[in-house]
Amino acid sequence: MNRWRIRYLQLRRLLTDRNVQLGLSVLMIGGGTTLGILLLFPQDAPSTITAMIVSATASFAGAYLSYTVAAQHLISTERERIDPPEEISDHYATRISLLEPTRLDATVEMPLPERLPVVVMETASNYEHQLNFDIVLTNDVYDFPESIQGFFEPYFSELRDRFETEGKFNSRKARIDRVDGTVFHIGETTYFRSFCTNFAPDLTFQKKGPTLREAFDQEFVMRDHLVSLSESPFSNHLGGGGLLITADGFAVLGLRAADVTVGERVVGNSFGGNFEYHNLQAGATLEDELLREATEEIEAVNESTVHEIVPLALIRRVDWLGKPDIHAIALTDELETHAQTHEEYYDGISVDLGIDPIDSVDELFEPETALTCVERIAAASERSTFDSSVNLLLILELWLRAADERI
Numbered sequence: 308m309n310r311w312r313i314r315y316l317q318l319r320r321l322l323t324d325r326n327v328q329l330g331l332s333v334l335m336i337g338g339g340t341t342l343g344i345l346l347l348f349p350q351d352a353p354s355t356i357t358a359m360i361v362s363a364t365a366s367f368a369g370a371y372l373s374y375t376v377a378a379q380h381l382i383s384t385e386r387e388r389i390d391p392p393e394e395i396s397d398h399y400a401t402r403i404s405l406l407e408p409t410r411l412d413a414t415v416e417m418p419l420p421e422r423l424p425v426v427v428m429e430t431a432s433n434y435e436h437q438l439n440f441d442i443v444l445t446n447d448v449y450d451f452p453e454s455i456q457g458f459f460e461p462y463f464s465e466l467r468d469r470f471e472t473e474g475k476f477n478s479r480k481a482r483i484d485r486v487d488g489t490v491f492h493i494g495e496t497t498y499f500r501s502f503c504t505n506f507a508p509d510l511t512f513q514k515k516g517p518t519l520r521e522a523f524d525q526e527f528v529m530r531d532h533l534v535s536l537s538e539s540p541f542s543n544h545l546g547g548g549g550l551l552i553t554a555d556g557f558a559v560l561g562l563r564a565a566d567v568t569v570g571e572r573v574v575g576n577s578f579g580g581n582f583e584y585h586n587l588q589a590g591a592t593l594e595d596e597l598l599r600e601a602t603e604e605i606e607a608v609n610e611s612t613v614h615e616i617v618p619l620a621l622i623r624r625v626d627w628l629g630k631p632d633i634h635a636i637a638l639t640d641e642l643e644t645h646a647q648t649h650e651e652y653y654d655g656i657s658v659d660l661g662i663d664p665i666d667s668v669d670e671l672f673e674p675e676t677a678l679t680c681v682e683r684i685a686a687a688s689e690r691s692t693f694d695s696s697v698n699l700l701l702i703l704e705l706w707l708r709a710a711d712e713r714i
Contacts, residue, residue, distance in 0.1 A: 387510065388506060388507040388508070388509060389508060389569065392420065392697050396422040396625075399528065400422055402528055403528060403625070404531075405422040405423060405625065406425040406701060407421065407422050407423075408420070408423060408704040409704075410707040410708055410711065411685070411703050411707060414682060414707060415686070417685050417688070417689045420700075423697055423700060425625065425697065425701050426623045426625060427621075427622050428621045428622060428623060428631070429620060429621040430620045430708075430709070440621075442592070443492050443493065444493050444494075445494045447495070448494065449482050449497075449500060451504075452540045454526075455541075458519065458523075459503060461512075462512045465512055466507065469510075475499075476498070477499045478497065478583075479496075479583070479584045480495070480497060480501065480545070480583065480584055481496075481581075481583065481584045481587050482496040483545050484537060485537035486536060486537075495584045496544050498581070500542040501541075501542035501630070504542045504543075505544070505628050505630040506568055508626075519628075523628075526539075527541075527628060533623060533625070534629070536623075536631065539629055541629065541630075542630075543629060543630050546579065546581045546630070547579065547580075547582065547593070547597050548578050548579020548597070548600060548632070548635070549577065549578065549635035549636055549637055549702060550576055550637070551605060551608070551639060552636060552639070552660070552671060553638075553640070553641055554638065554639065554640050554641050554666070555664060555665075556659065556662040556663035556664065556665055557645065557659060558680065559577040559605060560575065560576070560684065561574070561576060561604070562654050562656060562691070563575045563653070563696070564651055567651045570696050570697075570698065574687075574688040574696060575695075575696035576696070576698050577604070577605060577655075578597075578604040578605060578637075580600045580603070583596070593633060594616050594618065597618070601613065604651070605642075606646045607643050607646075608639055612640040613637055613639050614640070616636075616637045616638075617636045617637070617638070617668050617671075618634070619635055619636065619706065619709060620634055621633050624697070634705065636671060638668045645657040656687060656688075658684050660683050661679060662679065672706075674711065677706055678710070680706075681703050681706060
């Protein structure tokens with residue numbers, strides 16, 4: 308997908324924004340009023356009145372358009388809140404063991420980072436293609452610890468303004484309170500609390516103090532490992548996503564928009580998001596939440612079209628202060644369209660894997676098949692001229708490693 312098409316998609320998306328529509332409406336009304344006065348009273352219309360109308364119209368509309376365009380569509384918002392992945396990886400490289408895409412590097416011809424800002428907690432094993440975790444709801448609700456509360460105290464209004472300026476909405480999310488063996492103890496947090504901690508660790512506030520990452524470095528990394536989720540002072544809501552593969556041999560990649568909370572303007576996985584606490588309360592499984600994300604974000608996908616969702620690993624993102632995510636591969640029926648429908652994406656990218664049909668998910672983990680799929684996906688991402696996301700790179704690496712276990 309070339310950059311001109313992306314610019315077109317950005318413009319089309321921008322014109323759906325209510326603030327932009329309001330600003331353009333004011334311009335049209337003000338311009339129409341001025342033109343009407345000049346046409347009806349060409350000799351009598353005082354120039355000062357028309358000048359005032361033009362000035363007020365331009366000022367009001369300009370304020371709306373500038374706010375919306377600059378704040379939500381043109382500013383690289385994530386990079387102001389989270390340092391680039393390569394900088395984060397370099398920062399922690401000598402302190403903790405990060406995921407190295409060695410298998411991917413040996414397979415594809417594309418520039419790759421030496422490390423990804425990812426710590427793998429658990430991988431699917433025994434060729435069962437599942438993470439064997441049970442869920443226990445704790446009913447605990449995360450609140451900022453006193454140390455976090457004290458750090459944010461001078462900045463709360465700034466954080467709330469930033470949250471609203473970026474067009475975010477608060478909601479209840481599932482949080483891993485702790486992991487005991489094969490049991491997830493799930494509590495509750497909110498998206499705003501995760502935005503403040505996990506998604507704004509490197510934000511520099513107006514008073515120019517230390518960032519959250521700098522201030523809580525000792526509470527994040529202890530000796531040679533990340534602090535456990537049970538001891539973490541951060542919100543750490545649980546999320547996940549993955550790649551979608553169709554039975555007629557296509558992979559669907561997502562081109563992420565510029566105004567998403569994280570992972571902006573990159574080629575990413577097919578779907579991904581946050582696990583909703585109320586769904587887990589109602590009995591949903593981890594796979595159910597991954598399925599929900601897929602059906603919400605890919606137009607032609609519904610519960611009946613998905614054959615199987617294959618979780619690959621539970622990981623923690625170091626750039627997001629240890630937030631946990633589950634990454635997976637989903638196999639679906641042949642789809643009429645590969646279009647993305649969620650507002651977090653500009654569009655979808657279809658990748659012909661050269662394998663038709665794919666009868667079972669087991670075929671995807673045959674070494675030669677996995678190798679072919681990963682090579683074609685990586686090549687498509689490279690052709691897009693946009694960077695590959697951390698999530699896309701890590702899932703390709705995990706896919707190859709899972710296939711290696713078959714040898």
